[in-house]
Amino acid sequence: MFDVIAFLIENFQDWETCPKQDDLGHLLAEAGFDGEEIHDALTCLENLTSSLSMDNSVLDDCPYVRVLSQYELDILPEEVIHLLSFLQEEGGISPTQRELIIHMLTQLPDEDITVDHTKLLALMVLWLHQSELPILIGDELLVALHGNTMMQ
Numbered sequence: 001m002f003d004v005i006a007f008l009i010e011n012f013q014d015w016e017t018c019p020k021q022d023d024l025g026h027l028l029a030e031a032g033f034d035g036e037e038i039h040d041a042l043t044c045l046e047n048l049t050s051s052l053s054m055d056n057s058v059l060d061d062c063p064y065v066r067v068l069s070q071y072e073l074d075i076l077p078e079e080v081i082h083l084l085s086f087l088q089e090e091g092g093i094s095p096t097q098r099e100l101i102i103h104m105l106t107q108l109p110d111e112d113i114t115v116d117h118t119k120l121l122a123l124m125v126l127w128l129h130q131s132e133l134p135i136l137i138g139d140e141l142l143v144a145l146h147g148n149t150m151m152q
Contacts, residue, residue, distance in 0.1 A: 002117055004033050004041035005124050014130045015049065044104065048128055051100060066095070068102075076105060080118045087122060097125045 007028070012018045019027060021042060028038045068081065084101060087093045093101070101121050105113050 001040040079115050
């Protein structure tokens with residue numbers, strides 16, 4: 001799933017510019033991805049796009065402290081929690097986007113909840129929202145796509 005998401009982010013400006021789901025599935029299969037990877041990624045993206053239509057601005061407009069539930073504390077590694085906090089504090093993600101990322105992380109198998117996967121999920125949420133990234137935040141997140149920083 002993560003390789004498919006990385007491919008989409010690298011090859012399409014945003015979700016709106018991607019081909020429709022059937023055509024996209026064929027394109028991804030031609031690019032060498034297997035059916036399960038394609039299905040998981042497209043399902044994840046569809047779930048996220050449906051959440052974009054909901055009005056979550058109340059989260060973004062309300063100053064509050066997010067307290068993680070015991071379940072979230074049990075499954076999210078400390079490094080992931082710190083990354084999400086950093087991204088929000090530096091203006092890289094909004095509270096709504098943070099909640100989407102946390103929700104996606106809690107749906108993953110434990111072994112997939114890593115800093116690199118969190119970065120990729122953050123990029124995916126920002127890509128879906130067509131959000132601008134502060135340059136240093138973007139550079140940090142792009143490490144998940146390319147494995148090293150890419151100063152251009």
